[in-house]
Amino acid sequence: MIVNVLSIAGSDPSGGAGIQADIKAISANGAFAMAAVTALTAQNTQGVSGVHLIPPEFVSDQIEAVFADIHVAAIKIGMIANAQIASAVAKSISAHPEVPVILDPVMIAKGGAPLLAADAIATLREKLLPLATVLTPNLPEAAHLLDRAPAATRAEMEAQGRALCTLGPKAVLMKGGHLDATQSPDVLVTSERAQWFEASRTLTQNTHGTGCTLSSALAAHIGKGAALPEAVTAAKAYVSAAISDADTLSVGKGHGPTHHFAKFYE
Numbered sequence: 001m002i003v004n005v006l007s008i009a010g011s012d013p014s015g016g017a018g019i020q021a022d023i024k025a026i027s028a029n030g031a032f033a034m035a036a037v038t039a040l041t042a043q044n045t046q047g048v049s050g051v052h053l054i055p056p057e058f059v060s061d062q063i064e065a066v067f068a069d070i071h072v073a074a075i076k077i078g079m080i081a082n083a084q085i086a087s088a089v090a091k092s093i094s095a096h097p098e099v100p101v102i103l104d105p106v107m108i109a110k111g112g113a114p115l116l117a118a119d120a121i122a123t124l125r126e127k128l129l130p131l132a133t134v135l136t137p138n139l140p141e142a143a144h145l146l147d148r149a150p151a152a153t154r155a156e157m158e159a160q161g162r163a164l165c166t167l168g169p170k171a172v173l174m175k176g177g178h179l180d181a182t183q184s185p186d187v188l189v190t191s192e193r194a195q196w197f198e199a200s201r202t203l204t205q206n207t208h209g210t211g212c213t214l215s216s217a218l219a220a221h222i223g224k225g226a227a228l229p230e231a232v233t234a235a236k237a238y239v240s241a242a243i244s245d246a247d248t249l250s251v252g253k254g255h256g257p258t259h260h261f262a263k264f265y266e
Helices: 018-028 056-069 083-093 120-131 139-146 154-165 210-223 228-244
Strands: 004-011 032-044 047-053 074-077 101-103 171-175 186-189 194-197
Touching: 004 018, 004 056, 004 210, 018 032, 018 210, 032 056, 032 083, 056 083, 074 083, 074 210, 083 120, 101 120, 101 210, 120 139, 139 154, 139 171, 154 171, 154 186, 154 194, 171 210, 186 228, 194 228, 210 228
Parallel strands: 004 032, 004 074, 074 101
Antiparallel strands: 032 047, 171 186, 186 194
């Protein structure tokens, strides 16, 4: 049976990130994608020019409408924009503690535009991190959450993952794409262990939405019942392939998207 995965995130009209990327990634990884929208953005591959926030109570209405009718196997959370929306999301999903939650702490767009209000970081830490089955920060996002400098080595990545675990998530997947290295390693940290996942770095500027894509693929595999290490392996392999084929697309003049459906194309 095909499982249902709910993404709670912002919209990207250019299709490379946000809800649009989530729907593509969840679908490509064998689950049925659903979406509750937290924000509308005006953006393309060159940057974000505007953000229109959905009222927090209507974000809750969307989530609760889905749960009232549909069995949800996993939840992915992306852009939450401000403290009020973060609180509304936390309240809605806390009514369903049996559903695994993959939390991608979206803070800054690829082009540098802020996607999370400064006063929302405390709410993210206090209300959403404790609900997360897996937290999936990149190195700048982890640094923001911990109020310290970004990790520059593998040892620092692992240490920051352990520090984030103390804030409530059951596991933290630290994404190493920002490391200055020829490889792109990630480390999955729990209270018991740390496990590394390796991948070669693809030289391309078309990496818009990679965090959204990875967390959504991870949600699909966890929703289908995969153990966490196997889900991470599958999601990372999917994203690596999507990045390696990104240059076969011709989308925009800036940071283009990954190729979410590359395996379905000749």
